Amino acid sequence: MQTNVLEFFLAGALKKCxxxxxxxxxxxxxxxxxxxxxxxxxxxxxxxxxxxxxxPVAVYLPxxxxxxxxxxxxxxxxxxxxxxxxxxxxxxxxxxLDHVGPKLVITSRDRxxxxxxxxxxxxxxxxxCVDDIAAQDIGQEADAAPLxxxxxxxxxxxxIINTSGSTGTPKGVxxxxxxxxxFMDWVFEEFRFDExxxxxxxxxxxxxxxxxxxxxxxxxxxxxxxIPDKLPIFPAxxxxxxxxxxxxxxxxxxxxxxxxxxxxxxxxxxxxALRTVFFAxxxxxxxxxxxxxxxxxxxxxVNLYGPIxxxxxxxxxxxxxxxxxxxxxxxxxxxxxxxxxxLNEADQLCATDEQGELCVRGSSLCGGYWNDLEKTTxxxxxxxxxxRYPELIYRTGDLAVxxxxxxxYLAGRKDYQIKHMGYRxxxxxxxxxxxxxxxxxxACVVYDSPKKAITLFYQPSGAHVxxxxxxxxxxxxFPKYMLPTTYHAMxxxxxxxxxxxDRNGLLLSLADSD
Numbered sequence: 293m294q295t296n297v298l299e300f301f302l303a304g305a306l307k308k309c310x311x312x313x314x315x316x317x318x319x320x321x322x323x324x325x326x327x328x329x330x331x332x333x334x335x336x337x338x339x340x341x342x343x344x345x346x347x348p349v350a351v352y353l354p355x356x357x358x359x360x361x362x363x364x365x366x367x368x369x370x371x372x373x374x375x376x377x378x379x380x381x382x383x384x385x386x387x388x389l390d391h392v393g394p395k396l397v398i399t400s401r402d403r404x405x406x407x408x409x410x411x412x413x414x415x416x417x418x419x420x421c422v423d424d425i426a427a428q429d430i431g432q433e434a435d436a437a438p439l440x441x442x443x444x445x446x447x448x449x450x451x452i453i454n455t456s457g458s459t460g461t462p463k464g465v466x467x468x469x470x471x472x473x474x475f476m477d478w479v480f481e482e483f484r485f486d487e488x489x490x491x492x493x494x495x496x497x498x499x500x501x502x503x504x505x506x507x508x509x510x511x512x513x514x515x516x517x518x519i520p521d522k523l524p525i526f527p528a529x530x531x532x533x534x535x536x537x538x539x540x541x542x543x544x545x546x547x548x549x550x551x552x553x554x555x556x557x558x559x560x561x562x563x564x565a566l567r568t569v570f571f572a573x574x575x576x577x578x579x580x581x582x583x584x585x586x587x588x589x590x591x592x593x594v595n596l597y598g599p600i601x602x603x604x605x606x607x608x609x610x611x612x613x614x615x616x617x618x619x620x621x622x623x624x625x626x627x628x629x630x631x632x633x634x635l636n637e638a639d640q641l642c643a644t645d646e647q648g649e650l651c652v653r654g655s656s657l658c659g660g661y662w663n664d665l666e667k668t669t670x671x672x673x674x675x676x677x678x679x680r681y682p683e684l685i686y687r688t689g690d691l692a693v694x695x696x697x698x699x700x701y702l703a704g705r706k707d708y709q710i711k712h713m714g715y716r717x718x719x720x721x722x723x724x725x726x727x728x729x730x731x732x733x734x735a736c737v738v739y740d741s742p743k744k745a746i747t748l749f750y751q752p753s754g755a756h757v758x759x760x761x762x763x764x765x766x767x768x769x770f771p772k773y774m775l776p777t778t779y780h781a782m783x784x785x786x787x788x789x790x791x792x793x794d795r796n797g798l799l800l801s802l803a804d805s806d
Contacts, residue, residue: 295446298367300511309513317357317518334365344371350394370440374452375498385410446470456718464662471603474655478628489514492539531561538565545714546576553580558587572596573714579617597623602656622699630654639676650692653685710739731757736793745777
């Protein structure tokens with residue numbers, strides 16, 4: 293019985309194809325044997341610096357082979373890896389580090405000042421520089437360090453992924469070994485991954501898509517081709533890169549795929565090697581999906597759905613039949629060993645075609661939110677359909693319907709949490725920061741779904757406050773994908789009968805202005 297994610301590597305690629313290329317990162321090529329050696333060396337340094345068994349270790353590095361090495365090293369040491377975005381504002385970095393309290397931070401010499409400048413909570417002794425470790429030869433110590441991971445059990449945390457939080461502090465989602473193993477076992481049963489697979493890794497390594505990419509690499513000997521960060525803003529060059537590298541597997545968010553389709557690049561840049569395309573994180577317009585399918589007739593397209601709280605994804609739909617451009621794409625059926633409950637307001641199962649909240653039960657549920665029992669107990673609740681024994685379900689807040697054919701379709705959000713550019717964002721978090729800007733009396737953030745635009749309506753308390761002023765203040769706290777796209781100053785925000793801001797009215801005003 294497998295109890296640890298690292299066992300995918302030990303019984304998989306390391307054993308079966310140690311000399312094969314594991315990672316392509318620009319001009320860097322790293323074999324599985326080299327990945328193992330460098331990870332063990334770093335693991336020894338981690339263990340020598342601090343006891344990290346079941347403790348978080350942050351990785352503050354740009355997307356690169358070094359992050360993969362660090363993650364495997366942390367797993368060898370029995371720790372919990374937490375990849376961070378090196379582009380986030382210092383205040384957000386401080387919030388995450390202070391909230392999670394990692395035992396160590398793995399970074400590079402040129403970024404030590406950024407870590408120390410963000411928070412006083414991380415001392416110099418808690419920082420491990422990959423540059424220094426790479427120049428060392430720890431020798432026999434590296435052989436002893438890996439034994440630490442064998443002390444873990446499958447319900448222990450494997451990693452922490454930080455996502456938006458409504459109070460301004462990101463939520464640390466705790467993913468455990470059991471959930472990752474369960475999800476990846478299903479992936480390997482349903483889809484073909486082997487030593488010939490070349491993964492075009494586009495998403496950030498602090499995103500959940502990376503989990504599938506990493507484990508497919510470690511377990512099956514697939515090669516992880518790291519796509520340079522600058523390519524997504526140049527779609528033509530991105531396509532050329534995929535073609536030159538003969539990438540045959542993609543797991544992308546739809547936004548970039550829509551852009552590629554709109555630019556007509558599918559006809560201009562053939563991708564004969566591409567055989568499997570996963571997409572998730574937001575709705576993929578059917579018209580654009582059909583453009584991809586027409587251009588890549590032999591490729592398999594798979595729509596996946598799932599909040600990060602359930603270990604990557606919990607439903608899937610393999611697109612086989614022709615779907616009209618104006619018809620919504622289903623999120624499909626539950627992944628193996630996962631059950632989807634669609635509950636009405638009385639916490640009863642919805643009938644066919646009845647809309648309700650999508651809830652999930654099974655081993656796919658994460659361990660909750662790091663250091664936040666209140667938020668955890670709010671959404672991980674006793675299954676209302678089961679009064680006989682304790683059983684948790686996760687309330688996603690997503691609205692869905694199950695049709696007569698058994699397929700599930702999304703119908704929107706129950707609250708004000710959105711998916712934007714593949715990221716899950718809580719609109720109240722943005723409002724919370726806007727209200728902290730001097731001169732702002734009130735604020736409301738809504739999501740203009742047709743335009744995929746985060747829209748801010750704000751009420752100055754006196755003198756005019758410019759959109760540029762607000763954007764500058766928010767850019768010091770949020771990454772770019774969380775910044776409002778449009779700004780509307782109003783003398784008075786509309787209120788509904790119960791005295792709350794009329795969000796629906798504001799949304800309708802956007803629709804009327806089109």
